[in-house]
Amino acid sequence: MKEKVVYQLKDKAIWVVFIFLFVAFTIANTRFITPNNIITxxxxxxMYGIASIGMTFVxxxxxxxxxxxxIITFVNIICAYFMVHSGMNMYVAILLSLVLATLIGALNGFMxxxxxxxxxxxxxxxxTIFKGLAYIISGGTPINGFTVDFKIIGQGYIGPIPVPVIIMVICFALGSFILNKTYxxxxxxxxxxxEEAAKLSGIRVGRVKYLVYSLSGLFAGLAGVVMLSRTNSAQATAGDGYEFDVITCVVLGGVSVTGGYGKLSNVVAGVLIIGALTNGMVLMNVSSYVQLVVKGLVxxxxxxFDCIQKKRQTT
Structure with a gap:
């Protein structure tokens, strides 16, 4: 009962933090609350949101x-290479890139x-391997020259809503369905x-790990495609540091680092908090180095907080 109350408070606290940040940055700079800035x-x-779904599973x-x-970087480069240098159809290039991203995740599951x-x-x-391969394939130089249709994925709008946001919402809905509606x-x-109890109950733990890491690769790959379309240029450094921000979003969203507990609905709050922090600090002209310190502290x-709660539950 006590554990349930603690986690309920933790669930609500993340949204309170988001509202507090939203109000604080609005007071600090009124441009923060403008519709254009919110959409931006x-x-x-x-991209963080899409990749965070797979990370949540892991x-x-x-x-x-x-x-x-x-994986984001590799997909950035390989998808661009397929379209620009191999003359591959846009949809085939995206599909093949996502398959490769999923296979990278499966490789992680195998290991x-x-x-x-x-x-x-x-x-x-x-x-390390796929970061190096991205440099080898691109030669360390940007790849440009995409079709107008491809740009819609990262730069287009459906009404007032950006296409990347719609993709993110669909991915969160899919992730929630997987967690809440499937065995x-x-x-x-x-x-x-x-894990040991799961094995004894008949769950094939090995297959579950393969599936989870494969899904993580798939969602990271999709984030890479969206990023490529949004920036309109494939860079061998495109995804550098993204794993740090994605992990922060997930853990900040209340997913326990020791496994077994977490909700995707709260990961949404974690993603929004990181977005508000980054955007708010940029509007306040905070140095990028200071931003790293703040994110590290978060x-x-x-x-x-998660570790302290675990200790209290075991004492």
Missing amino acids: MVRQVS ILLGGIDLATGS VSTVGMPALIATFATQ FGRYFYAVGGN LAFAVG
């Missing part, structure tokens, strides 16, 4: 995926589940809560 802010965080499992940023490598080391290895979603929680606070 939500569009900017759409952290629910008690794992970590450091390869997210490199974690079958080989037995710690998730930290396995995903760090793939992070796979229940398996994610079960394995993250107690991550430390979120993880620290």
